[in-house]
Amino acid sequence: MKIKRVLRETFTSLSANKLRTGLTILGIVIGVAAVIAMLSVGQGAQNSITSSINSIGTNIVYISAGARARFSAGNFNSVRNIRQLTLADAQALMDPFQAPSVKAVAPVIQGGDISASANGQTTTTTVYGVTTSYFSIRNELVSEGAFFNDQQVNTHARVAVIGPDLATTLFGQTTNLTGQTIRINGQTFTIIGVLQSKGGSSAGSSDNQAIVPLTTARDRVVRRAGTTVDGVYIQATSAQAVSEANTQVSNIMRLRHHVAVRKEDFSVMSQQDLLTTATSITGILTAFLGGIAAISLLVGGIGIMNIMLVSVIERTREIGLRKALGARNRDIMIQFLVESSFLSLLGGLIGILLGWLISLIIGQIASASGTTLNPAVSLNAVLLATLFSAAVGLFFGIYPARRAARLEPVEALRYE
Amino acid sequence: MEDTVIRAEGLTKFYRMGEVEVQALRGLSLLVKRGEAVAIMGPSGSGKTTLMNILGCLDRPTSGEYILDGEKVSGLTDDQLAGIRNRKIGFVFQTFNLLQRTSALANVELPLSYANLPNDGRDRAVAALRAVGLESRMKHRPAELSGGEQQRVAIARALVNEPAILMADEPTGNLDSKVGQGIMDLLLSLNRERNTTLLIITHDPRIAAQTQRTIQIRDGLIEENIQ
Numbered sequence: 256m257k258i259k260r261v262l263r264e265t266f267t268s269l270s271a272n273k274l275r276t277g278l279t280i281l282g283i284v285i286g287v288a289a290v291i292a293m294l295s296v297g298q299g300a301q302n303s304i305t306s307s308i309n310s311i312g313t314n315i316v317y318i319s320a321g322a323r324a325r326f327s328a329g330n331f332n333s334v335r336n337i338r339q340l341t342l343a344d345a346q347a348l349m350d351p352f353q354a355p356s357v358k359a360v361a362p363v364i365q366g367g368d369i370s371a372s373a374n375g376q377t378t379t380t381t382v383y384g385v386t387t388s389y390f391s392i393r394n395e396l397v398s399e400g401a402f403f404n405d406q407q408v409n410t411h412a413r414v415a416v417i418g419p420d421l422a423t424t425l426f427g428q429t430t431n432l433t434g435q436t437i438r439i440n441g442q443t444f445t446i447i448g449v450l451q452s453k454g455g456s457s458a459g460s461s462d463n464q465a466i467v468p469l470t471t472a473r474d475r476v477v478r479r480a481g482t483t484v485d486g487v488y489i490q491a492t493s494a495q496a497v498s499e500a501n502t503q504v505s506n507i508m509r510l511r512h513h514v515a516v517r518k519e520d521f522s523v524m525s526q527q528d529l530l531t532t533a534t535s536i537t538g539i540l541t542a543f544l545g546g547i548a549a550i551s552l553l554v555g556g557i558g559i560m561n562i563m564l565v566s567v568i569e570r571t572r573e574i575g576l577r578k579a580l581g582a583r584n585r586d587i588m589i590q591f592l593v594e595s596s597f598l599s600l601l602g603g604l605i606g607i608l609l610g611w612l613i614s615l616i617i618g619q620i621a622s623a624s625g626t627t628l629n630p631a632v633s634l635n636a637v638l639l640a641t642l643f644s645a646a647v648g649l650f651f652g653i654y655p656a657r658r659a660a661r662l663e664p665v666e667a668l669r670y671e
Numbered sequence: 672m673e674d675t676v677i678r679a680e681g682l683t684k685f686y687r688m689g690e691v692e693v694q695a696l697r698g699l700s701l702l703v704k705r706g707e708a709v710a711i712m713g714p715s716g717s718g719k720t721t722l723m724n725i726l727g728c729l730d731r732p733t734s735g736e737y738i739l740d741g742e743k744v745s746g747l748t749d750d751q752l753a754g755i756r757n758r759k760i761g762f763v764f765q766t767f768n769l770l771q772r773t774s775a776l777a778n779v780e781l782p783l784s785y786a787n788l789p790n791d792g793r794d795r796a797v798a799a800l801r802a803v804g805l806e807s808r809m810k811h812r813p814a815e816l817s818g819g820e821q822q823r824v825a826i827a828r829a830l831v832n833e834p835a836i837l838m839a840d841e842p843t844g845n846l847d848s849k850v851g852q853g854i855m856d857l858l859l860s861l862n863r864e865r866n867t868t869l870l871i872i873t874h875d876p877r878i879a880a881q882t883q884r885t886i887q888i889r890d891g892l893i894e895e896n897i898q
Contacts, residue, residue, distance in 0.1 A: 260784045271772040576768045579729060580828070581757020581785035583750040664729045668768070 265593050276598065279562045283602025283647070284609060286552025287640045291610025291632060293548045294639075296617050297541025299630035304533045308526060310453050314358075314491040315392065316501055316525045318348075318508065337520040338512050342482040348489060353507055356500035358492045361389040362484040364469060366477035371465060373425040373437040380421050381464045382439060384472025392490045395466075400433040400448030408468040413475075415439065416448040420462035439465055442475040497525050549643075555602065556647035563595050563655035574659050575667025588660040595652025596645055603644030607637055675738075676835055676868045677703035677726060682735035684721050684891075695721040696732065697891035705835075708862045708869040710879035713888035720840070722888065723872055727760055727838050728752045740835040757785050761829025761867075763858075765841035767821045769813040775800065775824045776809040782832050792831075799827040803857060819850035826857060836868045837861065843878060855881055 269276045320339050345362035348354055364384040371380045383389070390402045395416075403414050415437060422429045425437065435446045444467060452462050473479050491500035501523055508521050567574070574587055614630035621628035684696040695718045703709055713719040724730035725737065728744055731752075737744045740759050747755065756762075769778045779799055783792040800809050803823040813821050822842060829837055839858060843851030855878060862869040871882060879885045887895035 257784070264784075267772055267777075572768065573770060576770075577781070577785075578753060579727070579756060579762050580782040581753050581832075583753045583785070585750070586785060665724050668729070668764075 261590060261593050265597050269594060275562060279558055279598050280602040282555030282558035283599050283644055284606040286555040287603045287606025287644050288610035288613060289548035289551050290545055290640050291607055291636055292613040293544035294541060294636040295614040295630040295632040297537060297544060298633055299628050301534060301537040302631055303627055304537060305530060308530050308533060314494050314497055316489040316491060316497060316504060316523055317486055318521055318523050319486040320521055339483045340487060342484060344511060345487045347507055347511060348504055354503040356491050356496040356503055357489055359388045359392050359490040361386055361392045361488040363389060364472055364477050364479050364485045369440050369476060371421060371437060371439050376425045378424045381461060382472060382476050383464060383466045384469040384477060385466055386469050392488050396451040397448040398451045399430055402448055403468055408470055411470040411474055412468055413444045413471055414447045415444040416450060416466045417446055418450045418462040418464040419452045421465060422449050440476045497527060501525055552647060556651040559595050559598055559648060560651035560655060563591060563652055567655050567659040571662060571667045571670040574662050575664050578664035579668060584660040588656045591656035591659050592652045596648040599644045599648025603641050607640055674705055675702055676705045676740050677701060678738040680736045682725060682732045685733045695891055699892055703868060705868055706866040708859060708882040710871045710873055710882040710885045711888060712873060712879050712885060717888045718891040719872055719888045723838060723840060727762060728755050757782060758832060759835045761834040761837045763825050763829050763839035763842045765844040767825045769821055769824055771813050774810050774812055775805060778824055779828045779831050782828060786832055795831055799831040802830060803827045818846050819853055822854050836870060839871045841872055
C-alpha cells in the first residue's frame with residue numbers, strides 16, 4: 256500500500272470522528288505542553304541563576320567564617336568555637352609567597368535591612384563596608400562620580416557609593432546625585448558615586464545597595480567588634496588559578512586558625528562551586544518537574560491505546576472487508592499504526608506550541624512579580640517531546656494494531 | 672488458458688465448538704469451468720457458507736485439495752491467500768460492505784490499494800463504475816445512494832482487479848425483487864460479456880434458475896448437481 260494512500264485513509268478515518276480524535280489528541284497535547292513548559296521554565300531558571308552567579312565577578316573565591324555543611328559521615332557540624340575572620344586574616348592572604356595565585360583581597364562587612372533616607376524618602380537597603388580593592392574584584396563600575404580611595408578609608412570618611420535602585424527610590428533619578436546627602440542608619444553620608452546597574456535580582460549584587468568605607472561602616476552602620484569582618488573576597492590571578500588560589504588560601508587559614516583538614520572553622524567557596532551547586536539543584540528540579548509532566552504524557556498515550564482498541568472493535572467488519580479485498584496482515588497493522596502515530600505526532604506538535612506559550616506566560620508572570628525569568632524552549636526539549644510523543648503513539652498503537660491485523664477475515668466479516 | 676477455474680477435491684472442514692466437533696464439509700468435490708454461472712443452494716447449516724469461504728480463500732479446508740485458476744491454494748500462507756483474493760476473486764456481499772465515510776470511487780479503488788500497481792489505477796476504478804452504470808455518481812457517498820446503487824458499487828469494486836471469479840453471497844438478499852433482478856441481470860451480463868466465472872449463493876430458486884447450473888448442498892456434501 257502506498258504511503259500517499261495510507262495517509263489519505265488515515266485522514267478520512269480520523270476526520271470521520273472529529274470529536275473523538277480531538278479529545279484523544281488533547282491528552283497528548285496536555286502531556287507534551289506540560290513537558291515543554293516544565294523543561295523550558297527549568298532551563299530559564301537555570302540560565303538566570305547562572306548569570307546572576309557569573310555577575311558576582313569572575314575568578315572569585317569567597318571566604319566566610321563557619322564550616323560549610325558537609326554531609327560526609329562524622330563530619331557534620333562538628334566544628335566548635337568558630338573564630339571570626341579578621342582584617343589580619345585578609346592581610347595574610349595577600350602573602351605573595353604562600354599565596355602566589357591570589358591577585359587581590361577585599362575584606363567586607365555587610366548589613367541588610369538598614370534604613371536609608373534622603374530627599375524626604377526612606378527605604379531599607381544593604382550596606383557593604385569595603386576597602387578600595389573591592390570595586391575591581393567585584394567588577395563594579397560607576398555611572399556617575401567615583402569610588403572612594405584608600406585615604407578616605409583610612410580617615411573613616413563619611414562617603415557612600417549607592418546602587419541605581421536605591422538612587423531611584425530615594426531621588427527618582429540616577430544622575431546629578433554626587434554631593435547630595437544620604438542618611439544611612441541615621442548617619443549622614445555624602446554621595447560620591449552611583450553604581451552602574453548589574454540588572455536582575457542577582458545574588459549579592461543587588462542594585463539596591465550602598466557601599467561605604469569599611470572603617471566608617473564599622474563605626475557607624477554595621478557594628479563589629481575589633482577588626483572582625485564578615486567575609487573576604489579574593490581574586491585569583493586567572494580563571495585557571497582559581498582552584499590553586501582556593502588551596503593556598505585554605506592552607507593559610509588553617510595555619511592561622513590552628514585547625515586540621517576537614518575540621519575547618521571557615522569555608523571557601525569559589526564562584527565555580529556555587530555554579531556547580533546551583534546547576535545541580537536546578538537540574539534536579541527540572542528533571543523532577545519534567546518527570547511529573549511526562550506522566551501526563553504517558554496518560555495521554557494510554558488514551559490513544561484505549562481509543563485505538565475501541566476503533567479496532569468498531570471497525571472489525573471493515574478489517575474483514577479489507578482482508579477479503581486483499582489486505583495482508585501487515586497492511587492492516589500499518590494502517591492502525593499510522594493512525595495512532597499521526598494522533599500522537601499531531602498532539603505533540605500542538606503541545607509544543609502550547610507549552611511554548613505557557614512558558615512565555617509563566618515568564619511574564621514571573622517578571623510581573625519582580626523575578627527575571629526567561630523560559631528557554633531549547634531545541635533539545637522540542638526534539639525530545641516530538642520523538643517521545645511519536646514513540647508513545649507507536650508503542651501504544653502496536654497492541655491495538657496487532658489485534659486488528661490478527662483478526663480472521665471470516666469472523667471479522669460476520670461480526671455485527 | 673486453463674479451462675477449469677475451480678477444481679476442488681475431497682474438501683473437508685471440521686470445527687470444534689467446545690466439546691462437539693462440527694463437520695461442515697465432508698469430502699466435497701467440485702469442478703467449475705471458466706465462464707460458468709453457478710448457483711449454490713442449501714438450507715442453513717448445510718455448509719454452503721463454509722464452502723464459499725474456502726472457495727473464496729477466506730478460510731482453509733481441514734483437508735482436501737483446491738486449485739484455483741491453475742494455482743494450488745491449499746497450503747498457502749495468510750499473506751499469499753490475501754494476494755490470491757486480491758487478484759483472482761471479487762466478492763459481492765449481501766450487506767454491500769461499503770466504507771460509509773468515503774466516496775463510491777474510493778470504495779472501488781480499495782482493492783487497487785492492496786495490488787501493487789505501477790500507478791494509482793484511478794482509470795480502472797472509473798471504468799469499473801462505468802461498467803455498472805454508476806459513472807455519474809462516483810463522487811457520492813454510500814449513504815447518498817439507493818440499495819441497488821450501493822450493490823452496483825460493490826460489484827464495481829469486485830470487478831476492478833479483473834478477477835477470475837465473482838463470488839456473490841446472497842447479492843439480492845437485502846433488495847426488493849425488482850431491484851434484485853436488476854442486480855442479477857448485471858451479474859449475468861458481466862458473466863457473459865467478460866467470461867468471468869460467477870458463483871452465487873442464494874436461497875431464492877428464482878435466482879438460481881437464471882444460472883446454468885445449480886448445486887444443492889446438504890450436510891457438507893453435494894446433494895444435487897442440476898445442469
